[in-house]
Amino acid sequence: MPAAGAVPVSLAEIARIAGVGRAAVSNWRRRHDSFPSRIGGTDVSPQFSLSEVEQWLRDNGKLHDVTGREFLWPRFEALGSRDASGLAVAEAARRMRSPRKRSTLAELSDEARDLAGEAARLGRIEGPRETFEFLLQRWLDTHVRQLSTTPAQLASLMVRIALGARLGQGAGGLTVFDPACGTGHLPVAAAQEYTGPGLTLVGCERDPALAALATARLGFVAEGRTGVRTExxxxxxxxxxxxxxxxxxxxxxxxxxxxxxxxxxxLATDQRWAHGLPPRTEPELAWVQHLLTHLRPGGAAVAVLPPAVASRRAGRRIRGSLLRTGMLRAVVALPPGCAQPHSVSLQLWVLRAAPDGPASTAQNVLLLDANRLAKSGAREQGPEWGPLTDFVLSAVSQLDVPEGELPDGAVRVPLLDLLDDEVDVTPGRHISAGAPSGVELAASWTELTGALGQLTALTQHLSKLSLSAGGARTTVTVGDLVKAGALTLRAGQQPAATTASPHETDLALLTVPDLLRDGTPGTRVAPEAAGTVAEEGDVVVAGVVRAFRAWVHEGPPMALGPQLYALRVEPARLNAHFLAGCLRAPSNGRQAGTHASSSSRVDIRRLHVLQLPLEEQAGYAEVFRRLTSFRHLLRGADVLGEQLADDISDRLAAGGLTAGR
Known part of the structure; x- marks a missing residue:
């Protein structure tokens, strides 16, 4: 247990404070006897005293351009609960802006009040808003598994859609309403996107900690602009x-x-249910009608909804009423990864209150399917927001133009086609997913031509290699190299917990099933829960026959699951690309495998490596690099060629061949 009064920090937290990778901190701990002793945690996830770590970092010259905020945050986290730390951050923000105003947060402990005061003093030195935003972001990162936030790019897109869809504006400027505002992501985005005169930001949040943080956040927004009112x-x-x-x-x-x-x-008799009482299983349709009751005539609303809301049988009567009255104007199917839950293709519903004057004459609804813009690994990395934003805004700009040209992936669907027994407004039901545009086809042909050109060049080079039968050179095993200190070998581990809701500090977790699928990590893991982490330049080896391979890891740190291994070379003795090339030879894997079953394991320590001087390894490494590129290009060209053949077949089957072709 940590000593009384000691603030515990993990290896990942120390790495963030010092601005280095987690592996560097592990090396400090191993190499320096003076490194602070563990005060808590486990062997896999140890904890250390913040004050001792700070002193050690300063004594050993490991702090470079580190602000006081980095040492402040662990003390907020040590307050314990999510609410305690969140309210303390909100109180610190209030004191930064209005130090003489009395706090209304009676729930704060004396320790939290003292910490808020210290943070406020630091904020006045390092910048109030910057300090608050830092603490808020760290709070959100720490509690990401308990919170659902709206990413800044999605919030900006929603605001821009709403601003474009509304008809006119109130005389006192723009009024923005968010009835479930969380920490204020959507109102803040509205303040950033709207530059006109007069802005009123109104929000509601039932969680006291979130509401306090939203109040603090919008307070800084109002402080930086004239004519802005928040509540x-x-x-x-x-x-x-x-x-x-x-x-x-x-x-x-x-x-x-x-x-x-x-x-x-x-709420069964509530007057807000103008389109029908939402069924118990349709809370999202309650929120939709709540939004509509708070719109002035011609006002627009944009809501993030799960895809099932567009098709569930229980909500068809309400969907039908929204369509008939012209209030549901568009539905946008977003690619996975836009917001939590990241594995789901969420939807944006664009609604508009009936304007003053004659009743709505809308005869169709705009449906957009942006799933075609999804990229590999979108759950981990998110979509490419630039093309996604351009596509959605381009289509929504034609909302009230009956004959306006729409981009591929968007379509106007007549109300009569939607008002059937299902009243299904899922965009994918009404938009063909297999019809790429001529521009997209041309781009695919260009990409394939480029890949084939590179393959041709590599083929010509590799085919001219002068290769002997081999056998004259001596080899050494990985186990011998480990004993000699030429490399270190670490086995991957099953982490304590994974998450499908990634955030900034999470690491991608690679497993053998991922390699057998497409090589893309399917889950994420918190740094403190990751057992073995491959850094850039490490050689990663899959120790199972059916997925046997070895490569040099490039990119950000990545956690490794069971049956995967990380080998870190001593650069003065081994070339990483040379090592990876020797290890991944198929004959090497066969000789070191157990062959007991289809899931046979490879004994990594028995894999053989050529014994060559470092300068001679470089020539082999370059050829191994070319072979790796050859494999990647070959697989990519195969996938791209198959997709092109399928796309053209779809076009031909639909009668797309023009005359004379």
């Missing part, structure tokens, strides 16, 4: 609406998903 209420917006009379120009919402206890019984 955040702590309340359950559906059960006890604190802004019943509010009429906003735009409403934005990323509501809680699949929440069954949303107030179905007590």
């Amino acid at each position: 955040i209420a702590t309340a359950d917006a559906l059960r006890a609406d604190p802004f019943a009379g509010l009429r906003a120009d735009i409403a934005l919402c990323n509501p809680p998903f699949n929440e069954r206890d949303w107030g179905y019984e007590e």
Whole structure:
């Protein structure tokens, strides 16, 4: 157990403070007897005293351009609960802006108040807003598994859609409403995107810690601009609406998903349900109608919703009413990875309140399928926001243009085609996924031509290699190289826990099933839960016959699962690319494998490596590099060629061959 009063920090936290990789901290701990002793945690995830670590880093010259915020955050985290640290961060922000104003947060402990005061003093030195944003981001990163936030790119896109979809604006400037604002991502995005006169940001959040942080965040927004008014209420917006009379120009919402206890019984006769009482299993449709009641005539709303809302049978009557009244104007299917849950293709619903004057004459709904813009590994990395934003805004700009040209992936669907027994507004049901544009086909042909050109060049080079039968050179095993100190060998481990909701500090976790699929890590793991981490330049080896391979890792640190190994070479004795090339020879894997079953393991220590001087290894390493490129280009050309053949077949089957071709 940590000593009383000691603030514990992990290896990952020390690495962040010092601005180095986790492996560097592990090396310091191993090489320096003076490194602070462990005060808690486990052997896999040890903890150290913050004060002792700070002193050691300073004494050994390991701190470069480190601000006081880095040492401040672990003390907030040591407060214990999510709420305690969140309220303390909010109190620190309040003191930075209004030091003489009395706090209204009675829940704060004396320790939290003292820490908030210290943070406020530091903020006035290093910048109040910068200090608050740092602490807020660290709080969000720490508790990402308990929170659902709206990424900044998605929030910006939602605001721009709403600003473009609204008809006119109130006389007092723009009023923005978010009834489930969390820490204020959507209102902050509205302030960044709207540059006109007069801005009122109104939000509601039932979680006191989130509401306090949103209030602090918007306080800084209002402080930096004239004519900006903000108000955040702590309340359950559906059960006890604190802004019943509010009429906003735009409403934005990323509501809680699949929440069954949303107030179905007590709200059965609520006047907000103009399109029908939402079923108990359709809380998202309650939020949709709540947004509409807070729009002025012609105002627009954008909500993030799970895809099932567009098709579930229980909600078809409400969807039908939204369509018939012209209030549901567009549905955008986003690629996976845009927001939590990252594995789901979420949707944006674009709604608009009926304008003053004649009733709506809308005869169609705009449906957009952006899944075609998804990229490999989108759950981990997110989509390419530039092309996604351009596609969505280009299509939505034609919302009220009946004959305007739409980009590929967007279509106007007549209401009569939607108002059937299902009332399914899922974009993928109405947009063909196998119809790439002429531009996309041309780009694919160009890419394939380039890949084939590179393959031709590599083929010509590799075919001219002068190769002997081999056998004259001596070899050494990996085990012998480890004993000689030429490399270190670390086995991958099953981490304590993984997450499908990645955040900035998580590491990609590579497993043998990932290699057998497509080589892309399918899950993430917190740094403190990662057992073995491959750094850039390490040789990674898969120790199972059916997935046997070896390569030099490039890119950010990556956690390794069971049956994967990380080999770190001593550069003065071994070339990493030479080592990887020798290890991945198929005959090497066969000789070192057990061959007991289809899941036979490879004894990594028995793999053989040529014994060559370092300068001679370089020539072999270059050829091994070319062979690796050859393999990648060959696989890529195969996949691209198959996709092109399928796309052209679809076009031909649809009668797409022009006359004379």
